[in-house]
Amino acid sequence: MSDILRRNRGRILRTLESAAIIAFGFVVSGAIMFAVGYDPIAAYSAMFFGNKERGMQGAFGGILGISSTLREATFIILTGLAAQMAFSAGVFNIGVEGAMYVGAFASFLVGYLFDAPAGSILSIVHALVAIVAAMIAGLAWIYVPAFLKIKRGANEVVTTIMLNYVATYLTELLVVKFFLPTTGVPPGGIITPEISPSAMIPQLELFGAKFNLGIIPTAIAAVIVFIVVKRSVIGYSMRAVGASPDAAKYGGIDVNKVILFVMLAGGAMGGLAGAIDVQFTGYRFNQAFSPGYGSSGIPVALIGRLDVVGVILAGLFMSALHIGAQSIQPVTGMPREVSSLIEGVIVFSAALPGAIDIIRTYLKRRGVKNE
Amino acid sequence: MPRLNSETHIRMEDIQKVYPDGVKALRGVTVDFRRGEVHGLLGENGAGKSTLMRILFGQIRQSGGRILIDGSQVGFNSPKDAIAKRIGMVFQHFMLVPSFTGLENIVLGLDVKGQSDFQNGVRGRALDFAERLGLKVDLDRVIENMPMGERQRIEILKLLVRNVNLLILDEPTSALTPFEADELLKIMKKLRGDGKTIVFVTHKLKEALSICDRITVVRRGLRIDTVYAKDVDLRALAKMMVGKEMLPEVRKEVTIPGKVLLEVRALSVRSDTGNEAVRNVTFEVRAGEVFGIAGVAGNGQKELVEAITGLREVEKGEVFVNGVKTTNRPPKDVYDLGLAHVAEDRFGRAVVPTLSVKDNLILGLQFKDQFSDGLLMKPSAVEENARTQIRDYSIMATEDTPVKSLSGGNVQRVVIAREFSKSPLLIVASQPTTGLDISATEFVRNELIKMRGKGKAVLLVSSELDEVLALSDRVAVMYEGEFMGVSRPEELDNEKLGLLMGGVKVE
Numbered sequence: 001m002s003d004i005l006r007r008n009r010g011r012i013l014r015t016l017e018s019a020a021i022i023a024f025g026f027v028v029s030g031a032i033m034f035a036v037g038y039d040p041i042a043a044y045s046a047m048f049f050g051n052k053e054r055g056m057q058g059a060f061g062g063i064l065g066i067s068s069t070l071r072e073a074t075f076i077i078l079t080g081l082a083a084q085m086a087f088s089a090g091v092f093n094i095g096v097e098g099a100m101y102v103g104a105f106a107s108f109l110v111g112y113l114f115d116a117p118a119g120s121i122l123s124i125v126h127a128l129v130a131i132v133a134a135m136i137a138g139l140a141w142i143y144v145p146a147f148l149k150i151k152r153g154a155n156e157v158v159t160t161i162m163l164n165y166v167a168t169y170l171t172e173l174l175v176v177k178f179f180l181p182t183t184g185v186p187p188g189g190i191i192t193p194e195i196s197p198s199a200m201i202p203q204l205e206l207f208g209a210k211f212n213l214g215i216i217p218t219a220i221a222a223v224i225v226f227i228v229v230k231r232s233v234i235g236y237s238m239r240a241v242g243a244s245p246d247a248a249k250y251g252g253i254d255v256n257k258v259i260l261f262v263m264l265a266g267g268a269m270g271g272l273a274g275a276i277d278v279q280f281t282g283y284r285f286n287q288a289f290s291p292g293y294g295s296s297g298i299p300v301a302l303i304g305r306l307d308v309v310g311v312i313l314a315g316l317f318m319s320a321l322h323i324g325a326q327s328i329q330p331v332t333g334m335p336r337e338v339s340s341l342i343e344g345v346i347v348f349s350a351a352l353p354g355a356i357d358i359i360r361t362y363l364k365r366r367g368v369k370n371e
Numbered sequence: 372m373p374r375l376n377s378e379t380h381i382r383m384e385d386i387q388k389v390y391p392d393g394v395k396a397l398r399g400v401t402v403d404f405r406r407g408e409v410h411g412l413l414g415e416n417g418a419g420k421s422t423l424m425r426i427l428f429g430q431i432r433q434s435g436g437r438i439l440i441d442g443s444q445v446g447f448n449s450p451k452d453a454i455a456k457r458i459g460m461v462f463q464h465f466m467l468v469p470s471f472t473g474l475e476n477i478v479l480g481l482d483v484k485g486q487s488d489f490q491n492g493v494r495g496r497a498l499d500f501a502e503r504l505g506l507k508v509d510l511d512r513v514i515e516n517m518p519m520g521e522r523q524r525i526e527i528l529k530l531l532v533r534n535v536n537l538l539i540l541d542e543p544t545s546a547l548t549p550f551e552a553d554e555l556l557k558i559m560k561k562l563r564g565d566g567k568t569i570v571f572v573t574h575k576l577k578e579a580l581s582i583c584d585r586i587t588v589v590r591r592g593l594r595i596d597t598v599y600a601k602d603v604d605l606r607a608l609a610k611m612m613v614g615k616e617m618l619p620e621v622r623k624e625v626t627i628p629g630k631v632l633l634e635v636r637a638l639s640v641r642s643d644t645g646n647e648a649v650r651n652v653t654f655e656v657r658a659g660e661v662f663g664i665a666g667v668a669g670n671g672q673k674e675l676v677e678a679i680t681g682l683r684e685v686e687k688g689e690v691f692v693n694g695v696k697t698t699n700r701p702p703k704d705v706y707d708l709g710l711a712h713v714a715e716d717r718f719g720r721a722v723v724p725t726l727s728v729k730d731n732l733i734l735g736l737q738f739k740d741q742f743s744d745g746l747l748m749k750p751s752a753v754e755e756n757a758r759t760q761i762r763d764y765s766i767m768a769t770e771d772t773p774v775k776s777l778s779g780g781n782v783q784r785v786v787i788a789r790e791f792s793k794s795p796l797l798i799v800a801s802q803p804t805t806g807l808d809i810s811a812t813e814f815v816r817n818e819l820i821k822m823r824g825k826g827k828a829v830l831l832v833s834s835e836l837d838e839v840l841a842l843s844d845r846v847a848v849m850y851e852g853e854f855m856g857v858s859r860p861e862e863l864d865n866e867k868l869g870l871l872m873g874g875v876k877v878e
Contacts, residue, residue: 227747231747231748231750232746232747232748233737233738233743233745233746233747233748235748236730236737236748237737239723239725239726239730240723240726240734243723243724243725243726244719244720244723244724244725246716246719246720247719247720247721247722247723247734248723249682249702250680250682250702250712250714250720250721250734250735251702251723251734251735251737252701252702252703252706252735252737252738253703253737254701254703361725
């Protein structure tokens with residue numbers, strides 16, 4: 001027992017540290033709410049457990065709340081895993097959002113342009129091909145900044161952020177140009193027609209709520225990432241490159257190959273997240289489908305302290321905060337701005353220890369290079 | 372002639388330091404520094420001398436004990452406080468801005484109010500000191516164009532301009548050529564003549580004896596003794612420092628050099644800054660032979676080693692390992708031909724500091740069948756390997772300890788264990804004993820000799836002359852990127868070596 005404690009000392013300490021700072025975030029947010037004249041206890045209770053009289057379920061206060069929390073968690077766990085892989089190799093891949101848009105559009109195209117008889121093997125193939133197409137599209141999208149980084153030394157933060165804009169506006173342009181004429185402008189915004197039923201993955205109806213099955217591919221992705229990071233040769237190489245590129249090179253590791261790998265893997269996971277929206281959730285491409293899932297991956301990876309289990313917990317936590325915050329206003333009358341502020345303060349403080357770790361490693365790496 | 376003064380300038384009383392990880396670096400050290408003396412602080416690496424001086428300079432705080440200046444107690448929160456009390460320190464690695472001139476570096480951090488007038492005022496004072504103390508400097512030269520000796524003189528001027536009257540010099544001769552080191556010793560004498568107190572932190576016995584008035588020896592966080600330099604000799608000091616007699620001689624078996632395992636032909640390599648660091652170097656190393664490269668660090672040894680081991684691009688020339696051309700091949704290919712590399716930059720290159728001992732023990736071996744199937748690692752093999760190596764090489768750590776929390780000697784054991792476990796044909800060892808204590812040094816040297824006895828080829832690059840002479844079968848001296856000649860060690864003595872290292876050809 002004491003041996004287990006000792007071996008996991010670092011992990012236990014990190015968990016306690018994160019828990020303490022999250023608690024601190026809640027206290028600070030509570031103080032802010034109190035200062036502007038609202039009852040923090042009531043607000044937190046509404047956030048997590050809802051309020052029956054007002055018909056709000058918060059993050060966990062009812063089946064609808066839970067299904068929403070899980071749905072959103074699916075996306076940000078995926079983007080969080082993508083960010084985690086990049087960070088652990090010392091790469092700042094901010095381009096998962098773009099990969100997700102491109103992936104979603106690819107998934108839509110394959111889903112829309114082809115059809116297969118319902119219930120046949122072909123329909124399963126159709127759905128799978130659409131998912132794979134989304135992942136390949138996301139991967140190919142990220143190949144551009146990865147290539148520029150490796151061959152030309154272009155800073156990936158800058159290129160991936162710029163490409164995010166390209167991806168969102170490009171897909172918008174494609175929808176407006178080719179699909180709005182057939183759908184008209186529906187009240188849902190800039191959206192395409194539905195995909196063929198054979199590419200749709202049905203949602204699970206349980207106790208009157210719809211559960212998104214995207215949780216299955218996400219779980220598979222988490223297991224794969226776990227094995228890659230903890231058990232594989234490339235995972236070992238990632239950790240070495242992340243901590244010290246010079247030492248990695250000395251250890252016979254092809255540093256560029258590792259950078260390429262983590263970026264492409266992140267692109268594929270972004271693409272998968274896109275497919276989950278199209279094929280598992282909305283059954284069409286909606287230009288406004290992401291409230292920033294891609295960028296949420298970064299705090300999720302940081303809150304999860306670059307650990308797969310941590311990222312899963314952090315994804316659930318952030319999703320709960322986000323879904324829960326929507327119940328605060330109807331229950332307490334607190335303005336939406338304040339509840340967003342609260343959410344921001346908590347996420348910020350929760351991500352702080354992880355961010356400090358990253359900054360510390362990054363400075364150390366630069367220090368080594370400059371010597 | 373040393374002017375012996377008994378007035379205590381600074382007293383450090385019962386100083387203790389326990390680091391957060393529980394390491395007791397100092398266990399109650401009391402030492403007096405007298406006004407106007409050169410006081411040697413002698414000890415091996417890890418003895419606690421740097422810790423003691425960093426406390427005196429306000430960089431870290433003591434866990435116990437007190438500091439008295441002229442009898443009154445002081446407490447420092449930062450080096451700024453120490454400088455205000457006229458205590459200054461020149462670090463082993465200079466703290467200068469490379470792209471600034473000497474004067475700009477001296478001015479940096481002073482309260483600048485009248486800009487150019489101010490700079491000129493400082494210039495006047497700096498030149499004043501420089502002239503009086505014979506410090507040859509060009510204040511308008513950019514630091515990166517200065518030789519090490521001049522950079523150090525700028526550091527000293529920086530302190531003098533700040534009215535420091537106690538100067539701590541931390542291993543000040545380690546980066547200097549023998550000639551520059553002599554110059555420095557002269558400067559120290561003049562500073563003493565000027566009434567400054569100097570604490571000379573060193574592990575070099577001869578230097579300590581030649582310049583110091585008194586010498587305090589520390590070992591394992593304890594003060595062993597403070598003695599007058601005139602009362603002791605080298606042997607006595609060495610005995611105090613290491614706690615046992617002298618280094619045992621390295622015993623070399625007779626080997627007959629065999630096949631050429633490393634061949635370097637007309638190699639030229641550029642440094643990071645684009646200078647030609649290695650110029651047209653040719654040599655070969657045979658099985659059962661140690662080929663030593665001596666020279667002051669920074670004369671192209673690092674670039675030469677990196678080019679041979681696949682870490683740096685070759686500009687011109689060729690490298691062959693075991694008969695196969697490896698010019699500009701990546702490290703992995705070179706390793707596959709049987710090369711092992713004990714890298715010079717231990718924490719920056721030879722290990723990944725944040726990874727555990729067991730992970731570091733397979734760095735460069737992760738592709739091997741023993742530890743992976745090409746895709747997945749074999750954790751039990753990695754663990755097993757770590758347990759074996761920790762036992763065989765007496766590494767003082769568990770498999771899961773991150774390497775960054777190990778001492779320098781232990782890290783080197785990890786590196787040696789790993790590189791030797793590759794069962795190499797050719798070992799390139801670069802500054803393998805720098806910063807190690809005596810027992811670790813002895814260990815590393817014996818391991819290298821063992822490999823030679825087993826018919827391996829060893830390329831040893833070291834700025835420790837005794838080491839190169841004791842271990843090598845043939846020695847080349849490197850100066851400004853070129854070999855000054857290759858000789859047998861018995862043909863060389865310290866004087867000849869010193870001349871070669873200083874760029875003077877001898878026949």
